[in-house]
Amino acid sequence: MSDNQLSVQEKDIIGELGNISMGSAATALSGLLNRKVEITVPQVELVSVTEVEKVLPEKHLMIKVEYQEGFTGSNILLIKEKDALFMVALMMQQEEPMEGLDELGMSALGEAMNQMMGSASTALSDFLGKKIIISPPEIIWQKVEEAEKAWFRQQEGDYLVKTTFRLVVEGVIDSFMLQLLPLSFAREMVASLQGEEQEQTLPEEEETVSQATSGEVFEEELAEEEIEQAEAPPIKEKKEVKAKTVEFGQFREEGKGAKKANLDLIMDVSLPIAVELGRTRLLVREILNLGPGSILELEKLAGEPADLYVNDILFARGEVVVIEENFGVRITEIISPEERMKNAREAQSSG
Numbered sequence: 364m365s366d367n368q369l370s371v372q373e374k375d376i377i378g379e380l381g382n383i384s385m386g387s388a389a390t391a392l393s394g395l396l397n398r399k400v401e402i403t404v405p406q407v408e409l410v411s412v413t414e415v416e417k418v419l420p421e422k423h424l425m426i427k428v429e430y431q432e433g434f435t436g437s438n439i440l441l442i443k444e445k446d447a448l449f450m451v452a453l454m455m456q457q458e459e460p461m462e463g464l465d466e467l468g469m470s471a472l473g474e475a476m477n478q479m480m481g482s483a484s485t486a487l488s489d490f491l492g493k494k495i496i497i498s499p500p501e502i503i504w505q506k507v508e509e510a511e512k513a514w515f516r517q518q519e520g521d522y523l524v525k526t527t528f529r530l531v532v533e534g535v536i537d538s539f540m541l542q543l544l545p546l547s548f549a550r551e552m553v554a555s556l557q558g559e560e561q562e563q564t565l566p567e568e569e570e571t572v573s574q575a576t577s578g579e580v581f582e583e584e585l586a587e588e589e590i591e592q593a594e595a596p597p598i599k600e601k602k603e604v605k606a607k608t609v610e611f612g613q614f615r616e617e618g619k620g621a622k623k624a625n626l627d628l629i630m631d632v633s634l635p636i637a638v639e640l641g642r643t644r645l646l647v648r649e650i651l652n653l654g655p656g657s658i659l660e661l662e663k664l665a666g667e668p669a670d671l672y673v674n675d676i677l678f679a680r681g682e683v684v685v686i687e688e689n690f691g692v693r694i695t696e697i698i699s700p701e702e703r704m705k706n707a708r709e710a711q712s713s714g
Contacts, residue, residue: 368409369407369408369409369524369549373549373550373553374407374408376552376553376556376557377405377407377524377526377544377549377552377553378405378406378407378526380487380490380552380556381405381407381526381528381542382403382405383486383487383490384483384484384486384487385402385403385405385483385528386402386403386486387482387483387485387486388402388479388480388482388483388486389401389402389479390482391478391479391481391482392450392475392478392479392532394478395454395474395475395478396450396453396454396475396532397453398453398532398533398534398535399532399533400530400531400532400533401529401530401531402528402529402530402531402540403528403529403531404528404529405526405527405528406526406527407524407525407526408524408525409522409523409524409525409546410522410523410524410525411521411522411523412515412518412520412521412522412523413521415515415523415525415543416511418525418541419441419511419541420441420443420541422443422444422445423441423442423443423444423507424441424442424443424444424447424472424502424503424504424507425439425440425441425502425503425504425507425510425511425514426439426440426441426442426476426480426500426501426502426503427439427500427501427503427510427514428440428480428497428498428500428501429497429498429501430495430496430497430498431496431497431498432494432495432496433488433491433493433494433495433496434495434548434551434552434555435548435551436545436547436548436551437514437548438542438543438544438545438548439511439514439542439543440476440480440500440540440541440542441540441541441542441543442530442540443538443539443540444504445460446530446532446536446538446540447464447472448460448461448463448464448468449532449535449536450472450475450532450536451464451468451471451472451475453532453535454471454472454474454475455467455468455471464504469502469504472502473499473500473502476500476502477499477500480497480500481497484496484497491552491555491556493555518545519545519547520545520546520547522546523543523544523545523546524543524544524545524546524548524549525541525542525543526541526542526543526544527539527540527541528540528541528542634673634674635673635674635675636671636672636673637671637672637675638669638670638671638672638681638683638692639669639670639671639672640661640663640669640683641661641662641663641667642661642662642663643659643660643661643662645659668680668681668682668695668696669681669682669683669692671692671694676703676706676707677698677702677703677706678697678698678703679694679696679697679698680694680695680696680698681693681694681695681696682695
């Protein structure tokens with residue numbers, strides 16, 4: 364196959380791989396937007412690097428995805444700017460989209476693209492039966508034309524594979540997005556799938572031959588056995604039946620192995636964890652007088668450790684810390700089992 368055309372089979376395989384990966388991406392995006400999302404009907408064609416700018420949307424964003432394992436190279440996804448703004452508005456529960464993407468909007472869109480491309484690569488990995496790892500998608504909004512030209516110059520060869528997907532978000536978006544792949548990258552994907560199909564086909568053929576051969580041998584052995592039975596006179600034997608008492612083995616204690624197995628059964632159970640800075644008691648009239656700006660004095664001195672509760676039982680103590688922009692707790696003490704049991708009994712009696 365020459366470097367300026369794709370066969371019908373190659374287009375079909377690339378389209379099928381696109382359907383599988385983007386179908387999974389649509390599921391992930393649907394959960395983030397809380398709307399039904401469909402990404403379907405890919406159209407695959409070959410375009411030259413010099414002519415590709417003529418088929419790009421007027422105002423769009425560029426999402427660059429680098430493949431770190433499984434495949435070699437990168438590809439880009441092009442989404443219309445207005446479609447991206449609608450996605451951000453849905454994620455942030457806004458009625459109308461913003462005029463542009465601020466830092467918060469870029470963060471939300473980055474999370475959406477990360478979820479989409481992560482799900483797409485996972486689906487592709489499962490389908491091809493090989494490990495595929497990608498880098499976090501890079502979103503380029505400003506100076507997108509310069510970034511695209513730089514990416515075009517980095518690609519080997521004069522042609523790219525353009526895949527067009529229809530993007531439908533329930534009640535909001537009915538549009539399309541483009542995916543651009545280097546031709547060598549696309550053919551690597553095709554070769555990976557064809558190699559998998561050949562590996563699955565060859566063992567079946569060998570198994571068929573083996574089954575046929577074993578069947579012939581079995582038939583020959585069966586015929587010889589029937590001849591021997593026909594020639595030999597029938598012999599009647601009276602077998603003596605012996606009976607004996609059933610002896611049951613002794614039960615053994617499983618010990619630590621059983622305890623560990625039982626413990627493994629609950630390893631995936633989730634439990635609520637709460638951190639308590641302190642407590643206080645107020646009269647009903649004092650509670651009714653509370654409002655914005657009211658200050659509550661807790662029954663704990665400044666600097667004392669916070670209490671960490673697991674399933675409403677005191678489990679540990681620690682100090683409150685700040686991790687970037689979020690609060691956290693550095694554990695300084697684990698409560699002993701005896702004290703935890705005591706706290707549990709007190710909680711049950713007070714309840």
